[in-house]
Amino acid sequence: MGKLDRSSDWAHCMAPSLEEIEQIAIVAYAALPVEFRSLCGDIQLHVADFPDEEIADEMGLETPYDILGLFEGSAIAEASAPATGQLPNRILLYRRPILDYWAEHEETLGALVSHVLIHEIGHHFGLSDDDMEALEDAAD
DSSP, rough: OOOOOOSOGGGGGOOOOOHHHHHHHHHHHHHHHHHHHHHHHTTTEEEEEEEEEEEEHTTOOOSGGOOOOOEEEGGGOOOSSSOTTTOOEEEEEEEEHHHHHHHHHSSSSHHHHHHHHHHHHHTTTOOOHHHHHHHHHOOO
16 A cells, blocks of 8 residues: 655645656656666657547557557667658657556556656667566566
8 A cells, every 4th residue: 555645735736747747757767777878879758648649549549548658769679770851769758648547556656657768668679568568577
């Protein structure tokens, strides 16, 4: 069971903004080992409330709450010289689905944002969801 945080006045707290979620992700990224970060290259980080309609359709989402984050770009294993007009690799974090998940689970917001960020970096490294699930199970 989670513990009650008595250090804050929750009655006057607002939900974290896009910028505040981005700051949590930046801090989580900075805490990763430098060797790990160097392999990420110039990956960009973006936070949005929800995936756009094109992504939702492409991924076959039933609701926009079905995805917490997304890696867009070419995995390291597929990387070659970028094609003209190719966008840089980026990780998208979706604030509203993350907050909804956070509200229903006993995990800190920082741990959740960090987990989603690292999961999407795993896709950058070419790992599938099944690969990452197997790694997480082995680590437990």
